[in-house]
Amino acid sequence: MNDVRELQLTGQVRTHITQIDEPRFAAHPKTVEAFLAMRDAAQKEGIILQPFSSFRNLKTQIRIWNKKFRGEKPLYNIHGQERDYHSLDKNEIIDAILGWSALPGASRHHWGSEIDVVDAAVMPQNYRVQLLPNEVQSDGIFARLHVWLDENMHKFDFFRPYRLHQGGMFPEPWHLSHAPISIPAQQELSIAMIENVIRNNHLEGKELLLRRLPQIFRDHINNVCLP
Numbered sequence: 001m002n003d004v005r006e007l008q009l010t011g012q013v014r015t016h017i018t019q020i021d022e023p024r025f026a027a028h029p030k031t032v033e034a035f036l037a038m039r040d041a042a043q044k045e046g047i048i049l050q051p052f053s054s055f056r057n058l059k060t061q062i063r064i065w066n067k068k069f070r071g072e073k074p075l076y077n078i079h080g081q082e083r084d085y086h087s088l089d090k091n092e093i094i095d096a097i098l099g100w101s102a103l104p105g106a107s108r109h110h111w112g113s114e115i116d117v118v119d120a121a122v123m124p125q126n127y128r129v130q131l132l133p134n135e136v137q138s139d140g141i142f143a144r145l146h147v148w149l150d151e152n153m154h155k156f157d158f159f160r161p162y163r164l165h166q167g168g169m170f171p172e173p174w175h176l177s178h179a180p181i182s183i184p185a186q187q188e189l190s191i192a193m194i195e196n197v198i199r200n201n202h203l204e205g206k207e208l209l210l211r212r213l214p215q216i217f218r219d220h221i222n223n224v225c226l227p
């Protein structure tokens, strides 16, 4: 494994990423191609498959992490209800963040294979996407999108790594993963690479994270639903 690959897998470079203008997103070229084909198919059914979040670099993930750790961004439970930040100790804060957000350096969004999706066809103007469970439930705004994805996304090699709660990440049905890119990436990403990221960056909870890394690697990073 070369150094560039390590930097790609941990979101420190974007040499593996293509930027698209319409719809606006950034992903691995092969994922871009598969996603655009899936978008065309969905459009025939009146669904406008729109990326809400795609490639994310390490700096952005660190910013999200630190804000959540300091209580500057809300923490949610598995049902999407806000938690009381001040009632949590540092370990509980880490657990609460890890329910919905990846450890910086270990976000699947670093790989260019992951896209969080919404249906632009059903969103009222000024609708604020939350990416919370109520939007995808059977009476939620994106229910029809998810029925369509259930039936069709496999044809384009997409799957839902956070389909079920297995003790790690909470279910995120909107988070789609492009298997031909993400499965090799997951196999290549090592605990040593993530340790390098934690040591070399300003991350809130650093010491605790280094101590807990083997558990986090097992229960969160590698604990996903495969296709």
Ligand SMILES: [Zn+2]
Residues within 6 Å of the ligand: 053, 109, 114, 115, 116, 172, 175, 176
């Ligand atoms: Zn996501």
